Amino acid sequence: MRQSSLNENEALTTALPSPEMVREQKIYRTFGLTDAEYARAVELLAREPNYVETGIFSVMWSEHCSYKSSRKVLRRFPTQGPQVLQGPGENAGIVDIGDGLAVAFKIESHNHPTAIEPYQGAATGVGGIIRDVFTMGARPIALLNSLRFGELDHAHTRYLFAESVAGIGGYGNCIGIPTVGGEVVFDNRYQQNPLVNAMCVGIMTHDQIATGSASGVGNPVLIVGARTGRDGIHGATFASAEDPHAKERSAVQVGDPFMEKLLLEACLELIATGQVVGIQDMGAAGLTSSSAEMASRAGSGLTLDVALVPCRETGMNPYEIMLSESQERMLVVMRQGAEEVAKKIFEKWDLQATVIGRVTDDGMLRVLEGGVVAAEIPVSALVDEAPLLDRLALRPAYLDELREDAPVLAQPSDFVAELAELLARPTIASKQWVYDQYDSMVRTETFVRPGSDAAVVGIPGTKKAIALVTDGNGRQVYLDPYEGGLRAVAEAARNLVCSGARPLAVTDCLNYGNPEKPEVFYQFERSVDGLATACEALQTPVISGNVSLYNESNGVDIYPTPVIGMVGLIEDRERIVTSEWKMPGDEIYVVGALSHALLAGVGGSEYLALRQPDASLKYRLPTFDLEQEVRLQQYLLACAQQGLLQSAHDVSDGGLLVTFAESAITGGRGAEVQFDFAVQREGRAIESDELLSLFFGEGVSLVVITAKPESAGALSRLANEHQVALTRVGVVASTPFLRVSVDRQLYVHADIWQLQAAWRGAIASWMKH
Amino acid sequence: MDVLAKIYVTLKESVLDPQGAAVSHALHALRYDTVSDVRIGKYMEVTLSAGSEQEAHQLVRGMCDQLLTNPVIEKYTYELVEA
Amino acid sequence: MDVLAKIYVTLKESVLDPQGAAVSHALHALRYDTVSDVRIGKYMEVTLSAGSEQEAHQLVRGMCDQLLTNPVIEKYTYELVEA
Amino acid sequence: MKCAVIQFPGSNCDFDAVKAIEATIAQPVDLVWHTATDLSQYDFIVVPGGFSYGDYLRAGAIARFAAVMKEVERAAADGRFVLGICNGFQVLTEAGLLPGALRRNESLQFRCELTELVVANAATAFTRHYQEGERIVIPIAHGEGNYYADEQTLRRLQTNGQIVFRYAQGCNPNGSIDDIAGIVNERGNVLGMMPHPERAIHSRLGSEDGTKVFTSILQVWRETHAAIQS
Numbered sequence A: 001m002r003q004s005s006l007n008e009n010e011a012l013t014t015a016l017p018s019p020e021m022v023r024e025q026k027i028y029r030t031f032g033l034t035d036a037e038y039a040r041a042v043e044l045l046a047r048e049p050n051y052v053e054t055g056i057f058s059v060m061w062s063e064h065c066s067y068k069s070s071r072k073v074l075r076r077f078p079t080q081g082p083q084v085l086q087g088p089g090e091n092a093g094i095v096d097i098g099d100g101l102a103v104a105f106k107i108e109s110h111n112h113p114t115a116i117e118p119y120q121g122a123a124t125g126v127g128g129i130i131r132d133v134f135t136m137g138a139r140p141i142a143l144l145n146s147l148r149f150g151e152l153d154h155a156h157t158r159y160l161f162a163e164s165v166a167g168i169g170g171y172g173n174c175i176g177i178p179t180v181g182g183e184v185v186f187d188n189r190y191q192q193n194p195l196v197n198a199m200c201v202g203i204m205t206h207d208q209i210a211t212g213s214a215s216g217v218g219n220p221v222l223i224v225g226a227r228t229g230r231d232g233i234h235g236a237t238f239a240s241a242e243d244p245h246a247k248e249r250s251a252v253q254v255g256d257p258f259m260e261k262l263l264l265e266a267c268l269e270l271i272a273t274g275q276v277v278g279i280q281d282m283g284a285a286g287l288t289s290s291s292a293e294m295a296s297r298a299g300s301g302l303t304l305d306v307a308l309v310p311c312r313e314t315g316m317n318p319y320e321i322m323l324s325e326s327q328e329r330m331l332v333v334m335r336q337g338a339e340e341v342a343k344k345i346f347e348k349w350d351l352q353a354t355v356i357g358r359v360t361d362d363g364m365l366r367v368l369e370g371g372v373v374a375a376e377i378p379v380s381a382l383v384d385e386a387p388l389l390d391r392l393a394l395r396p397a398y399l400d401e402l403r404e405d406a407p408v409l410a411q412p413s414d415f416v417a418e419l420a421e422l423l424a425r426p427t428i429a430s431k432q433w434v435y436d437q438y439d440s441m442v443r444t445e446t447f448v449r450p451g452s453d454a455a456v457v458g459i460p461g462t463k464k465a466i467a468l469v470t471d472g473n474g475r476q477v478y479l480d481p482y483e484g485g486l487r488a489v490a491e492a493a494r495n496l497v498c499s500g501a502r503p504l505a506v507t508d509c510l511n512y513g514n515p516e517k518p519e520v521f522y523q524f525e526r527s528v529d530g531l532a533t534a535c536e537a538l539q540t541p542v543i544s545g546n547v548s549l550y551n552e553s554n555g556v557d558i559y560p561t562p563v564i565g566m567v568g569l570i571e572d573r574e575r576i577v578t579s580e581w582k583m584p585g586d587e588i589y590v591v592g593a594l595s596h597a598l599l600a601g602v603g604g605s606e607y608l609a610l611r612q613p614d615a616s617l618k619y620r621l622p623t624f625d626l627e628q629e630v631r632l633q634q635y636l637l638a639c640a641q642q643g644l645l646q647s648a649h650d651v652s653d654g655g656l657l658v659t660f661a662e663s664a665i666t667g668g669r670g671a672e673v674q675f676d677f678a679v680q681r682e683g684r685a686i687e688s689d690e691l692l693s694l695f696f697g698e699g700v701s702l703v704v705i706t707a708k709p710e711s712a713g714a715l716s717r718l719a720n721e722h723q724v725a726l727t728r729v730g731v732v733a734s735t736p737f738l739r740v741s742v743d744r745q746l747y748v749h750a751d752i753w754q755l756q757a758a759w760r761g762a763i764a765s766w767m768k769h
Numbered sequence B, C: 001m002d003v004l005a006k007i008y009v010t011l012k013e014s015v016l017d018p019q020g021a022a023v024s025h026a027l028h029a030l031r032y033d034t035v036s037d038v039r040i041g042k043y044m045e046v047t048l049s050a051g052s053e054q055e056a057h058q059l060v061r062g063m064c065d066q067l068l069t070n071p072v073i074e075k076y077t078y079e080l081v082e083a
Numbered sequence D: 001m002k003c004a005v006i007q008f009p010g011s012n013c014d015f016d017a018v019k020a021i022e023a024t025i026a027q028p029v030d031l032v033w034h035t036a037t038d039l040s041q042y043d044f045i046v047v048p049g050g051f052s053y054g055d056y057l058r059a060g061a062i063a064r065f066a067a068v069m070k071e072v073e074r075a076a077a078d079g080r081f082v083l084g085i086c087n088g089f090q091v092l093t094e095a096g097l098l099p100g101a102l103r104r105n106e107s108l109q110f111r112c113e114l115t116e117l118v119v120a121n122a123a124t125a126f127t128r129h130y131q132e133g134e135r136i137v138i139p140i141a142h143g144e145g146n147y148y149a150d151e152q153t154l155r156r157l158q159t160n161g162q163i164v165f166r167y168a169q170g171c172n173p174n175g176s177i178d179d180i181a182g183i184v185n186e187r188g189n190v191l192g193m194m195p196h197p198e199r200a201i202h203s204r205l206g207s208e209d210g211t212k213v214f215t216s217i218l219q220v221w222r223e224t225h226a227a228i229q230s
């Protein structure tokens, strides 16, 4: 197979620096390889790597591709369960939803590109995650996005936010996959490092599952889709660079959603022929990582000739072709002799499918340029021998300085004004300005559009539907990495349950600062412990995910921000539950320990951040009761499945009053709500702290549900069975007023249309600036 | 003085221009066979007043760098015309 | 001969240009106070070969009228540069 | 009534249109690839929504040159029914089958929401089952739906009753002149509209008000067909 020696190659092919120059001038450092890593590469090769090989090592061993900081920690996640058909390790995870059907999903970050070219950065993030899903043989049916930006009073933040949203919409709308949900949080901690995490969900039959494995000696390897240009060379390396602007050195990729739509259709048609051995999308580190990973999974080798790769630009050398991050490309291994099948299908879609190499059995990734060897590296050296770090983790001092007592906050004289102000905070306000820019309805299966606790999408040809959500709360994870981790998973699952869905599995996007700082690494480890524990308890294994580190600028790290993407199953689409209040006369209940809600305080809450911004990082997060949470969720699910719920909405950002207000606004209905603590308190009057904790605290898992009066008996029987606290607190009114009193004293008497104005218009009015 | 700045923004050569590619393809389908390349960019006309030609140059360059283009993927040229 | 056609497409005067208005607004916010008007159009570079200059003109006009512009809302001018 | 839904590269509401035809009027329907050169067997042709050819250059500008468009033109000339939805409307205006043009939304943003429409002409083949002046809710999803026609054309549309749907007062989502959401050609057999009736055929989707577009056509077709046969 080997056609010429490496020395000849140097002379013959390119004018790239020699291996000696790479060593002597320490060129590897500019690629992001450390001295020790370079030495290790020399050892593994038993010679000095040439320029191309050095480039290949550097991207494969970058944080982005090798997960060298995080890999060990990620092993703590539970990944198994009867529903799991494909766990982590492939392009996307897959869970069974019965009837021979399965759902594939994954979430991925595109934070660094977005910081410097928000439209294209966000757009190509969406493009990448869609490829991950259709690579598995699944038809993408829904997208979600989880976003973090600085505060909107900053012009540059508004630019980043507006362009990112436009880019996400631009890609998803064009390709015809509905964007059905997500979240947006605004906090100055993200001003320099916005987070854009995109999630894609696809549907498939069990027999369509494709994987990214290059097996079968002699099988042809094809590159399909877009031509290769000099886009984003070394993007993977720079994604791990401290300063996102360092990435400017490499070109940012421009996405072509039209091309991807064709690629998607062509690939699904190709996979359906049964002639595909393996298929993998080309994301970070392009041809290099896709080929190495495919060979590694099969324990095989690959020989590729870059001269056969269709290029967009002239004069591209092997280094550039191997490292290009041009979008909308895939690597496909076909059965021998089936090349024509691929070519025919791709021709119909006006796309190229070009054989560029073969599968071998010698475990080598061999790159030729017109038959001449340009690089030759054992696949195992790139993948299995990639560095694995034991980063130092140190408990940050700030955690021990957090105060346990309640912050001193004056009791507001006007709770309605307080509530309106909270509702107008961009993090809490309606995200309609965002999701109206997304086509959330294409495919005509979106039963619950953005705006409820979770989105719900129908499964054609069945009675089933799936519920989808992303959730994360960086400030809470910062205040308590472990408990914050628990909460992130619990909240995602709770949102699914509130829509009537049984949570199935998790995909996670772990966004953190610089892992070389022991304090940041501690946050990472401890929060993963929290996430893992909650996933275990809620029986939602992690089936796919993504890690984004080095979200840091000028020495300031973002909050540790794990984002949880979760999918749940609704067996009967007639049993979907939404969050808006429905009928006057429906009874309102709070599920969960209300008595604790009085005492848990406002630590970690949006309310504290609003009232005392300086104190918002100084008070402890209330502790979280995971067992209680599990029972609460099982109870809600049982209620939903028996059709007892008219609405359900969990208490999250902003606390209980915000939850009431949102259900009132979206339902266009007021309510009469009365809490009665007098008896249990033996007449002692409620204190100001307790009132604030009840109204604005975010410490205790609570869900507000409404039900028809005749359901009362069944609801409380089930509550006894599941040992959860259920308190009837009021009724949905026929007037548009939300009235809330505690121990017979009226605190809130709000016109819901006024609340609506505050809530609905807030982001739009910022964006008019 | 009143100036009309004509600003031409194009994608950098190395950056993919999907729009240009699609149009090129369409022109071929319409039998414009001799077309070898199409790049699509933006054309902006900005009318402004400035104290001097030099200031006009400064202003136009400023707005191009700050707002009208993103140097990561685009480049621009411009002309000034007395308006 | 190889020709580069530089084509400038703008909205007709009678057609509102919301994009221009938005950019103008943004420039004012950035304190470019002397900007009085912004119009935004397209700039296209088409490389082609033609037997003569006259043929090049014909080809470019043809593709502009047929595909590159919509006469209901747009107008265009172009220049030919020897490539 | 035989129905066709055209597929361009980049169409993405093609399957939704098929589903809607099956669900509302249960007539035979085929997906027809853009290279097709014979549509003579079809009575009703839908040019669906999406981003044909990426909507690059201008929405619909490239699709209008697809081979199948000659056949769509022929169908229109024959008096058969053509319905352009969203991108389909853009294609039909670019092709000159309908007057005017669709510009970028005034907000410069893509918009997807349920919009309230008023049926401005309930006498067309496409709106027979609505009441004149009826308010209906149908979703939109577009970035370039801002309808424009010069004054003369607009006046002609108005006097001929060619304006079929208007956005309800105060609900114009894109800046269209005279709140225009959908128009027919003079002959009345070609309708273009930005809102998506195929997305409004079941309460689960938020509205079923789009159903009557399909049932109207079927009824008119049946009447003319019966007339021809007798």
Ligand SMILES: Nc1ncnc2c1ncn2[C@@H]1O[C@H](COP(=O)(O)OP(=O)(O)O)[C@@H](O)[C@H]1O
Pocket (backbone or CB within 6 Å): A144, A145, A146, A147, A179, A180, A181, A182, A183, A184, A428, A431, A434, A435, A438, A449, A450, A451, A452, A453, A454, A455, A471, A495, A652, A653
């Ligand atoms: N970036 C976004 N894209 C799409 N939908 C969004 C986005 N941000 C928020 N939403 C939608 O707005 C609603 C409220 O979001 P959020 O306040 O995060 O809900 P919750 O507190 O229940 O998690 C949800 O339906 C969510 O899907």
Ligand SMILES: [Mg+2]
Pocket (backbone or CB within 6 Å): A452, A453, A495, A649, A650, A651, A652
């Ligand atoms: Mg919620």
